[in-house]
Amino acid sequence: MHVRITPSILNADFNNLSSEISKVAADSDLIHLDIMDNIFVPNFTFDFDTAAKIISECPIPVDAHLMVANVDRIGVEYAEIGADSVTFHIEASENPEKLIHEIKKQGVRVGVAIKPNTSFNAISHLIDQVDMVLVMTVEPGFGGQSFMENQMEKVAQVRNALKSSERDIWLQVDGGISAATIEIATRAGADTFVAGSAVYKSADPAEMVRKLRSLAVNQLNNP
Numbered sequence: 001m002h003v004r005i006t007p008s009i010l011n012a013d014f015n016n017l018s019s020e021i022s023k024v025a026a027d028s029d030l031i032h033l034d035i036m037d038n039i040f041v042p043n044f045t046f047d048f049d050t051a052a053k054i055i056s057e058c059p060i061p062v063d064a065h066l067m068v069a070n071v072d073r074i075g076v077e078y079a080e081i082g083a084d085s086v087t088f089h090i091e092a093s094e095n096p097e098k099l100i101h102e103i104k105k106q107g108v109r110v111g112v113a114i115k116p117n118t119s120f121n122a123i124s125h126l127i128d129q130v131d132m133v134l135v136m137t138v139e140p141g142f143g144g145q146s147f148m149e150n151q152m153e154k155v156a157q158v159r160n161a162l163k164s165s166e167r168d169i170w171l172q173v174d175g176g177i178s179a180a181t182i183e184i185a186t187r188a189g190a191d192t193f194v195a196g197s198a199v200y201k202s203a204d205p206a207e208m209v210r211k212l213r214s215l216a217v218n219q220l221n222n223p
Contacts, residue, residue: 004030004170006030006063006193007200007205008033009031009196010034011144011201022059023205029061030060031058032063033054035051035064039068040069051081062084065111066086069092071088071089071099075102079102079106085110086103086109087111087113087132088110089112089114089115091122097129110130111131111132112126113135115140116138116151120158130169132171132172135154135171136173137185138174144196147184149184170192171189171192172192178198179215182216182219183215183216186219193212199212
């Protein structure tokens with residue numbers, strides 16, 4: 001497996017996003033862009049125009065995580081404006097198979113996400129259609145929450161299902177990922193890690209990205 005670190009700018013300084021992204025761009029695989037609409041989750045982050053500007057100006061690929069209602073329409077729009085990866089929540093989609101197809105038609109990677117109270121069974125039939133599965137390790141809506149270790153059984157379920165696929169499907173975890181938790185998530189089977197508070201509340205965000213990568217790689221190599 002290949003380890004990917006995707007810092008979330010949810011805890012970055014929104015007034016200086018270009019500078020905040022540049023701090024970690026050289027050491028990160030993608031930038032994780034959390035889109036919240038205050039409907040699907042009780043918080044709001046960026047409107048569409050602001051998100052489009054971030055995506056167009058970002059020096060590295062953008063991983064758009066859509067925590068929104070009407071995702072069957074909005075998901076395609078994010079693919080059209082240049083996000084490199086678009087992840088939607090199964091709980092918000094009325095026709096996930098169609099949405100996956102429409103996003104892929106844009107030449108964009110597609111991910112499906114599940115909240116802590118959503119079982120793996122809700123997405124098991126979609127595994128081989130997507131490019132990434134995201135298991136939330138906090139309740140989506142706010143940054144800075146504590147890592148939910150009880151979600152590791154679900155991560156392990158996804159990893160076990162992926163073993164039968166010949167495609168390179170990423171397994172992402174998002175929520176409470178830090179130097180204290182990334183090895184736990186790696187052991188369970190995750191290979192792609194969203195880290196927000198751990199990165200942007202550290203004295204040296206780039207060094208924290210490198211540290212997280214090192215911890216995960218070491219865990220993979222020395223299980």
